[in-house]
Structure formats: C-alpha cells, structure tokens
Amino acid sequence: MSKFFTCEIVGNSGQNANFKLLTLQPASQIIAPKPGQFYMIQTGTACDPLLKRPFSIYNFEQNHLSFLYRIRGKGTLSLSQLREGDVLQVIGPLGNSYPEPDGDFIAVAGGIGIASLLPLIRKYRQRAYLFYGAMNTGDLVMLEETRELAKEIFITTDDGSDGQKGWITHAVKDFLGELKIANQPSPRRKGALSIYACGPVPMLKALSEITRAAGLPCYASMEEHMACGIGACLGCVVKIADKRASLQRGAEAAGQFIYKRVCKEGPIFNIEDIVW
Ligand SMILES: Cc1cc2nc3c(=O)[nH]c(=O)nc-3n(C[C@H](O)[C@H](O)[C@H](O)COP(=O)(O)OP(=O)(O)OC[C@H]3O[C@@H](n4cnc5c(N)ncnc54)[C@H](O)[C@@H]3O)c2cc1C
Numbered sequence: 001m002s003k004f005f006t007c008e009i010v011g012n013s014g015q016n017a018n019f020k021l022l023t024l025q026p027a028s029q030i031i032a033p034k035p036g037q038f039y040m041i042q043t044g045t046a047c048d049p050l051l052k053r054p055f056s057i058y059n060f061e062q063n064h065l066s067f068l069y070r071i072r073g074k075g076t077l078s079l080s081q082l083r084e085g086d087v088l089q090v091i092g093p094l095g096n097s098y099p100e101p102d103g104d105f106i107a108v109a110g111g112i113g114i115a116s117l118l119p120l121i122r123k124y125r126q127r128a129y130l131f132y133g134a135m136n137t138g139d140l141v142m143l144e145e146t147r148e149l150a151k152e153i154f155i156t157t158d159d160g161s162d163g164q165k166g167w168i169t170h171a172v173k174d175f176l177g178e179l180k181i182a183n184q185p186s187p188r189r190k191g192a193l194s195i196y197a198c199g200p201v202p203m204l205k206a207l208s209e210i211t212r213a214a215g216l217p218c219y220a221s222m223e224e225h226m227a228c229g230i231g232a233c234l235g236c237v238v239k240i241a242d243k244r245a246s247l248q249r250g251a252e253a254a255g256q257f258i259y260k261r262v263c264k265e266g267p268i269f270n271i272e273d274i275v276w
C-alpha cells in the first residue's frame, strides 16, 4: 500500500471559532496509522498553498482519517474553507509513534497538542491521567470525548477561565509531588508511570526539567515547520544529545549534539535527549 494517496473530504466541521475536525475518505485501502504519527495534507484544491502541511492523526476508523486542526495561517485557513466532496493529496502515515505505555500513564497536552495524544488515550482507554493546558476556555476542545476516555483529567488555563489558573506543567509537578508523598500503590505507583507530551516548546522544556527531577521516562512529540515531510529537505531538524560521543569520550563530549529530522526520526523523541 502506498503512502501517497488521494482523499475526498467527507467532513470539515468547526469545533469552535478556531478549531475544525477534518474527515477524509481515502480512494483506496491505506496503511493504518499508529498513535503519534502524522500526515502531510494538501490544504487547497489549486496550487496555492503549494506545500502540504503536517497534521497528527486524530482518529482512524473504517478507513476514514480524522484530523483536529487549529486555524493559524494561510494553509490552515485555506483548509478550513474546503467543502465535502473536495479532493486532496495526502502522504502518510509518517514518522514514529508513541511507545506503548506499561500500565497507567500521564499525557500532557498543550493547546492543539491534544490532537496528537488523543489516539493514545483512546487506544488505552481509562489509563491516562490527562493534563490539558490552554490559553483560555475557547482553546480547550473535545472535552466531552476526553473526559470519557481518560482516567482523570486536570485542566489549566493561562487566564483561569477554565480549570486551575496557571501552567499545565505546574499541575504535573504538583501531581508527581503528591504521588511521592503518598507513595501510592499500583496503579498510581510512580514506577509504572510514563509521560507522553505534545505542545509548545516552552511547555516541553519545562516538562523536561520536571521529569528529569522525578526520574520518569517522558516522550515528547516535537512540532517543527516542515516542507517535504519525508526526510529529504532537512528543514525540520532538532538538536539531540550525541550519546555515542558521550559513551566514547565521557565528560569531554558533554554538550555535544547531532541533528535529527522531526519528520523522519521523530516526531517523538525521548525528552531527555532533546537539546533546548
Ligand atoms: C508533526 C506535526 C504534527 C502536527 N499536528 C497538528 C495537528 O494535529 N493539528 C494542528 O492544528 N496543527 C498541527 N501541527 C501544526 C501545523 O502543521 C501548523 O499549524 C500548520 O502547518 C500551519 O500552517 P499555516 O499555513 O496555517 O500557517 P503558517 O502561515 O505557515 O504559519 C502561521 C503561524 O504558525 C506557526 N507555525 C507554522 N507551522 C508550525 C509548526 N509546525 N510548529 C509550530 N508553529 C508553526 C508559524 O511560525 C506562524 O507563526 C503539526 C505540526 C507537526 C510538525
């Protein structure tokens, strides 16, 4: 089965003023995506915008693909204006996927980062402690579905219009601190928890400090601008600690890094390895 295919739009509905859910029906049978993978999607029916844009798989059911997207610029605005019956070129599934959680897990979503994490939360129903942060109540989407799927949900908004006022990373830190004090038995046992995260870079950077201090594994999905999405243009690289140099030369190699492509080796990286 090819990763290059044509789809017909069967839904492109607004969740609120800024977010839409796009549902595509591929013209042929396609490869099933894994949680955390993404697709490059044509955003207009003419040649403009020329470049496809990357979107995480939100749902895959009965050979239909769904994507939750936020209207940000030219590409997503153009996509939001397309209608049922329009036909788009799509490439995917691309990139790696979230490693399988061992028992319960923590998912940390910043804004539209929820789109990447929901397939994982859906696949492992009632096993996620979901931490969902947004700027305000209008930026929180799919709350009904999320509440059904997650084991527990913690919400923060920057302006306090929903949930706790403040940053989601503070809520994660408090939660991990409470676990430590309570030394709770399974399933909340600290040792059983992996952390999965998708959101803006400042959120991921703050989270990396928290998870390092807590000694917990954390996998972060990185979002970079992408031109090709298939590893050819090197436009999407991030700095990753050079473990091989550290093994060979020890402390002398501390701080050395290599570049990895978000579209090919990512988008999911061990958060400890990312050089901010
Ligand atoms: C692997 C991956 C998965 C993604 N999944 C989703 C998703 O499920 N839903 C969703 O809404 N968005 C997702 N994005 C982001 C989405 O691709 C961008 O919002 C989109 O490409 C913007 O295109 P545009 O033409 O509308 O905006 P542009 O006009 O290109 O840019 C508008 C603004 O958005 C910023 N921007 C553009 N692309 C990115 C990016 N990749 N990361 C951070 N900032 C960016 C620009 O700097 C600018 O400020 C994902 C990105 C990646 C790399």
Ligand code: FES
Pocket: 225, 226, 227, 228, 229, 230, 231, 232, 233, 234, 235, 236, 237, 261, 262, 263, 264
């Ligand atoms: S987008 Fe071209 S190499 Fe990643």
